[in-house]
């Protein structure tokens with residue numbers, strides 16, 4: 001293979017997991033303020049398979065061909081002019097460019113240096129690649145948006161997934177009383193992560209089991225059993241619903257107003273400084289990272305099929321280089 005080419009997962013059209021295929025593409029070159037990162041592992045997120053199928057960020061990426069993926073962990077290979085905070089050989093992780101195309105399902109990625117942070121020293125690349133998008137979502141929702149504080153009651157729906165398992169741990173770290181929804185087999189693990197109460201969503205409607213909640217971090221959305229709308233019922237007056245999967249419909253906004261509670265849409269943003277703070281919590285042993293399964297880059301389609309089944313405990317990760 002020529003040194004200026006690399007392997008990447010490319011899709012030529014929208015569709016099922018089978019549209020993902022490996023192709024040789026030109027290796028990117030870092031512009032001033034950017035770094036070239038050799039990708040060791042790439043995290044998988046629901047937005048990846050949504051975009052693959054024509055929803056998610058497809059409207060921003062435009063028509064295929066394109067390469068999916070935003071989460072990377074790897075090693076800086078080269079720095080562009082002006083970069084002073086990173087150098088060749090540094091181990092970094094990040095969620096660059098989101099929601100623009102980042103081409104993370106590939107052997108190399110270029111992005112602004114400050115959209116990366118140093119990888120948590122206690123994690124290998126697979127576990128580090130599981131962190132950025134899911135943990136930044138949880139951090140920006142729990143810390144920056146809801147300003148969760150000690151003693152508050154926080155409900156996290158889909159707590160066993162990628163975002164949820166970080167949201168439980170961040171809220172717990174801030175001293176909140178965390179209530180988590182998940183299927184029963186996940187309950188002992190979620191309690192280890194810091195959930196004070198767990199609700200089996202397959203047998204119990206959470207609005208029958210909890211009340212007086214300050215903040216709902218909803219990771220399920222109204223598409224499934226009207227979860228966002230139902231969560232308005234558990235909020236105390238003035239409480240906040242962070243509606244993460246699909247934003248806030250006019251109906252949901254109206255229902256929130258009628259109920260005397262607040263609701264906000266949410267979209268995660270690249271944030272190297274937050275990734276540095278998150279790495280600190282991970283290296284201090286305060287936050288654990290769960291990887292359910294890894295797949296080689298060539299099997300990105302199989303990884304998507306597994307993720308789309310909707311039962312992942314923690315994260316799925318693509319392995320790219322040793």
Ligand SMILES: NC(=O)c1ccc[n+]([C@@H]2O[C@H](COP(=O)([O-])OP(=O)(O)OC[C@H]3O[C@@H](n4cnc5c(N)ncnc54)[C@H](OP(=O)(O)O)[C@@H]3O)[C@@H](O)[C@H]2O)c1
Nearest residue numbers: 046137158160161162163182183201245266267268311312
């Ligand atoms: N707006 C944003 O910036 C943003 C950022 C990140 C993610 N998101 C969205 O947020 C959602 C969650 O993302 P994710 O990465 O955490 O997904 P994920 O890892 O694929 O979530 C899988 C988990 O969902 C749980 N689950 C499924 N249905 C459930 C239900 N009805 N009640 C409770 N738990 C349920 C499953 O638990 P069991 O195995 O126990 O069934 C499984 O552990 C996705 O829609 C994603 O697109 C949005």
